[in-house]
Amino acid sequence: xxxxxxxxxxxxxxxxxxxxxxxxxxxxxxxxxxxxxxxxxxxxxxxxxxxxxxxxxxxxxxxxxxxxxxxxxxxxxxxxxxxxxxxxxxxxxxxxxxxxxxxxxxxxxxx
Amino acid sequence: xxxxxxxxxxxxxxxxxxxxxxxxxxxxxxxxxxxxxxxxxxxxxxxxxxxxxxxxxxxxxxxxxxxxxxxxxxxxxxxxxxxxxxxxxxxxxxxxxxxxxxxxxxxxxxxxxx
Numbered sequence: 001x002x003x004x005x006x007x008x009x010x011x012x013x014x015x016x017x018x019x020x021x022x023x024x025x026x027x028x029x030x031x032x033x034x035x036x037x038x039x040x041x042x043x044x045x046x047x048x049x050x051x052x053x054x055x056x057x058x059x060x061x062x063x064x065x066x067x068x069x070x071x072x073x074x075x076x077x078x079x080x081x082x083x084x085x086x087x088x089x090x091x092x093x094x095x096x097x098x099x100x101x102x103x104x105x106x107x108x109x110x111x
Numbered sequence: 112x113x114x115x116x117x118x119x120x121x122x123x124x125x126x127x128x129x130x131x132x133x134x135x136x137x138x139x140x141x142x143x144x145x146x147x148x149x150x151x152x153x154x155x156x157x158x159x160x161x162x163x164x165x166x167x168x169x170x171x172x173x174x175x176x177x178x179x180x181x182x183x184x185x186x187x188x189x190x191x192x193x194x195x196x197x198x199x200x201x202x203x204x205x206x207x208x209x210x211x212x213x214x215x216x217x218x219x220x221x222x223x224x225x
Contacts, residue, residue: 042113042201042216043154088154098167099144099214101154 004091004102011108018079020105022072022089029091032065034074037086037104046074046087076107084109114138115204115217123223129190132220136183136204142166143185144205144214145177149198160185189222197224 004024012018024032030051035043049056049063049072056063062075072089089102114137124130136143145157147170156169160179171177174192179185189196199221203214 040218042115042218043203043214044113044216045213048213098169099156101146101156103153 004100006102006105009106012079013110014081016079018076018107020074020087022102024070024091026091026093029093031092032072033090035088079109081109081111113215115215117202117217117220121221125225126192128192132187132200134185134202137215140204140206142205143179144203145187146201147198192224194224197222
């Protein structure tokens, strides 16, 4: 079965790095995504990683994937107050793109 | 602005009623997805349509149904509403039906069932 778990809350100081973690259970996942949801808004895709990759860097964002442990992380360097939001990881499995979202991690950035 | 529009923005109704939520995908996107976001269940995938046909089904109740019309807009029908159906309902669209395929989310419809 598929179950994607995240810690509910993370608080960091402005300028520090944030690391948001995610664990999943479906070993057939093909893609893993990170989405950002700002208050009162829909989800916005931040980045994704193919399941055959270990790492992907995109400006301030670094995604690490450990397939053996089914662990995904998102590191935000130099965290800004504008990064305050809920972050969802999501796994895609199956040819019909069945998407399972994590529980979401609320990131609070303290000025 | 993702290019996906949803109406209405807010909807307040009573238990037992039926409502219809509407979604217009981004221009050129053939695939539409519906999600429900609630405090206790998180973000749940409900159903996907591609070019008018149902493509994938998630945790959608039998009281709920959806369709995608020839102009590619989609409607989600929720009937015999219960208090627990109160949630944010998101629509998303994408170009393709499968594969690595970014989904663009609409702003959501907030449904409150009293």
